[in-house]
Amino acid sequence: xxxxxxxxxxxxxxxxxxxxxxxxxxxxxxxxxxxxxxxxxxxxxxxxxxxxxxxxxxxxxxxxxxxxxxxxxxxxxxxxxxxxxxxxxxxxxxxxxxxxxxxxxxxxxxxxxxxxxxxxxxxxxxxxxxxxxxxxxxxxxxxxxxxxxxxxxxxxxxxxxxxxxxxxxxxxxxxxxxxxxxxxxxxxxxxxxxxxxxxxxxxxxxxxxxxxxxxxxxxxxxxxxxxxxxxxxxxxxxxxxxxxxxxxxxxxxxxxxxxxxxxxxxxxxxxxxxxxxxxxxxxxxxxxxxxxxxxxxxxxxxx
Amino acid sequence: xxxxxxxxxxxxxxxxxxxxxxxxxxxxxxxxxxxxxxxxxxxxxxxxxxxxxxxxxxxxxxxxxxxxxxxxxxxxxxxxxxxxxxxxxxxxxxxxxxxxxxxxxxxxxxxxxxxxxxxxxxxxxxxxxxxxxxxxxxxxxxxxxxxxxxxxxxxxxxxxxxxxxxxxxxxxxxxxxxxxxxxxxxxxxxxxxxxxxxxxxxxxxxxxxxxxxxxxxxxxxxxxxx
Ligand SMILES: Nc1ncnc2c1ncn2[C@@H]1O[C@H](COP(=O)(O)OP(=O)(O)OP(=O)(O)O)[C@@H](O)[C@H]1O
Ligand SMILES: [Mg+2]
Numbered sequence: 001x002x003x004x005x006x007x008x009x010x011x012x013x014x015x016x017x018x019x020x021x022x023x024x025x026x027x028x029x030x031x032x033x034x035x036x037x038x039x040x041x042x043x044x045x046x047x048x049x050x051x052x053x054x055x056x057x058x059x060x061x062x063x064x065x066x067x068x069x070x071x072x073x074x075x076x077x078x079x080x081x082x083x084x085x086x087x088x089x090x091x092x093x094x095x096x097x098x099x100x101x102x103x104x105x106x107x108x109x110x111x112x113x114x115x116x117x118x119x120x121x122x123x124x125x126x127x128x129x130x131x132x133x134x135x136x137x138x139x140x141x142x143x144x145x146x147x148x149x150x151x152x153x154x155x156x157x158x159x160x161x162x163x164x165x166x167x168x169x170x171x172x173x174x175x176x177x178x179x180x181x182x183x184x185x186x187x188x189x190x191x192x193x194x195x196x197x198x199x200x201x202x203x204x205x206x207x208x209x210x211x212x213x214x215x216x217x218x219x220x221x222x223x224x225x226x227x228x229x230x231x232x233x234x235x236x237x238x239x240x241x242x243x244x245x246x247x248x249x250x251x252x253x254x255x256x257x258x259x260x261x262x263x264x265x266x267x268x269x270x271x272x273x274x275x276x277x278x279x280x281x282x283x284x285x286x287x288x289x290x291x292x293x294x295x296x297x298x299x300x301x302x303x
Numbered sequence: 304x305x306x307x308x309x310x311x312x313x314x315x316x317x318x319x320x321x322x323x324x325x326x327x328x329x330x331x332x333x334x335x336x337x338x339x340x341x342x343x344x345x346x347x348x349x350x351x352x353x354x355x356x357x358x359x360x361x362x363x364x365x366x367x368x369x370x371x372x373x374x375x376x377x378x379x380x381x382x383x384x385x386x387x388x389x390x391x392x393x394x395x396x397x398x399x400x401x402x403x404x405x406x407x408x409x410x411x412x413x414x415x416x417x418x419x420x421x422x423x424x425x426x427x428x429x430x431x432x433x434x435x436x437x438x439x440x441x442x443x444x445x446x447x448x449x450x451x452x453x454x455x456x457x458x459x460x461x462x463x464x465x466x467x468x469x470x471x472x473x474x475x476x477x478x479x480x481x482x483x484x485x486x487x488x489x490x491x492x493x494x495x496x497x498x499x500x501x502x503x504x505x506x507x508x509x510x511x512x513x514x515x516x517x518x519x520x521x522x523x524x525x526x527x528x529x
Contacts, residue, residue, distance in 0.1 A: 003411060004411045207405075212377075212378075213352075214381060214406035214410065214456070214457070215410060216409035218375065220409050220410075220411070
């Protein structure tokens with residue numbers, strides 16, 4: 001049994017090495033298919049994070065009059081804190097606001113000069129209100145809108161619904177296009193794998209004829225080709241692992257800029273889920289290539 | 304050993320290649336099968352090794368009715384029937400020894416057994432000293448002897464030879480026939496398909512003549528008729 005297995009593997013490796021170019025073509029197309037799958041996976045993962053991040057970011061700012069007294073402010077703050085949909089209220093005093101403003105513009109001397117020339121703190125104190133959950137935000141916004149207080153200068157509601165809609169829209173488009181591309185790649189992969197095995201069978205037609213003649217079991221005749229299909233799959237998954245991480249490495253700096261505050265690391269995501277992602281892909285690609293091999297075997301090796 | 308009962312065969316509808324063939328060949332016989340080109344000899348060989356199914360009648364090998372043999376059973380039949388052809392069917396990139404060993408490898412035999420069986424059949428056909436040569440480095444007769452060695456690795460009860468001397472000069476041809484006779488003496492049933500009048504006449508063994516898919520004569524110690 002083991003002996004037969006070793007011989008089948010030997011035969012399959014022979015078949016692969018005798019048709020190097022076909023092997024390269026098959027593996028290349030499988031790698032392209034896998035690449036598109038992984039890009040889609042990346043997009044999916046990023047959009048999930050982006051949506052979460054945006055939802056998380058739902059906050060409502062109340063800008064207060066600069067001459068509001070500390071007592072007025074703290075009574076407003078406790079009034080808001082007691083609302084049932086509120087998770088947390090952060091207070092930014094005039095001085096804090098100025099500090100944040102300076103920090104934010106530290107590389108911008110003109111702004112700082114202008115500020116210094118002004119000679120006083122022009123910023124308003126504010127309350128930042130976080131809802132319990134993103135879903136409760138619209139209702140909370142309604143309540144805050146209705147709230148009546150002398151010291152409120154303006155109310156600012158980040159309109160996240162629109163952003164979420166946009167992200168969803170883009171993601172869905174990308175997924176649609178991605179699935180289309182993937183299905184084309186799967187179809188092409190099957191054609192190419194089918195063809196490679198067909199040629200491999202043709203190159204081995206004398207061996208196959210002799211195997212038949214001397215009474216080799218059918219399994220021995222076709223298993224090497226099935227095995228070749230699995231080797232194609234294995235090679236393509238190993239190659240995609242080798243090229244996809246550097247690719248993510250190139251992508252990461254841009255993502256860091258784009259998702260500045262959200263601490264997204266796609267390399268870690270792919271590392272954490274390494275086995276799930278790539279063993280599933282190996283199984284899928286094996287199925288594709290074994291199925292095509294099998295069809296070619298049925299047709300051309302007549303087993 | 305071999306029984307053909309009312310066997311008929313056609314590849315395409317309406318064109319019958321074998322008509323109502325009845326043959327009985329006993330174990331240990333040496334039979335020559337002669338007939339003009341296109342008379343159906345190779346077709347008969349293919350029926351015997353389970354490569355073609357008959358349209359009517361029954362085919363029995365030993366006590367096995369192979370008339371409706373399934374694809375999965377064919378390998379077992381092949382291990383009981385050795386076959387050689389005019390074109391030797393050796394693998395050019397393997398040595399003579401490897402060519403013979405290949406037949407055992409693909410049937411899952413262990414290396415120790417392969418070593419033992421291959422060296423014994425190579426001795427039988429007289430090729431021990433050339434076992435490491437490649438087919439293109441030996442004569443046609445030696446290539447055919449390698450093919451015979453390969454056909455014998457499973458110790459078949461029957462050896463089918465479809466025009467084994469077709470590509471050989473008369474000296475090499477005679478050597479092959481001698482070898483087949485020797486194998487027959489060990490008890491193997493040999494069926495020799497041939498065109499060669501001299502060989503048939505020298506053999507003085509049973510001769511079956513087919514013409515147009517029919518058995519037209521069947522003689523003990525026969526002569527080449529056509
Ligand atoms: N696969 C096939 N499909 C259709 N017709 C076939 C096939 N194989 C053989 N034939 C026909 O069957 C007839 C007998 O062929 P076969 O090969 O058995 O003859 P043969 O006696 O072996 O001839 P030869 O002495 O030339 O080898 C021929 O007319 C041939 O054309
Ligand atoms: Mg013929």
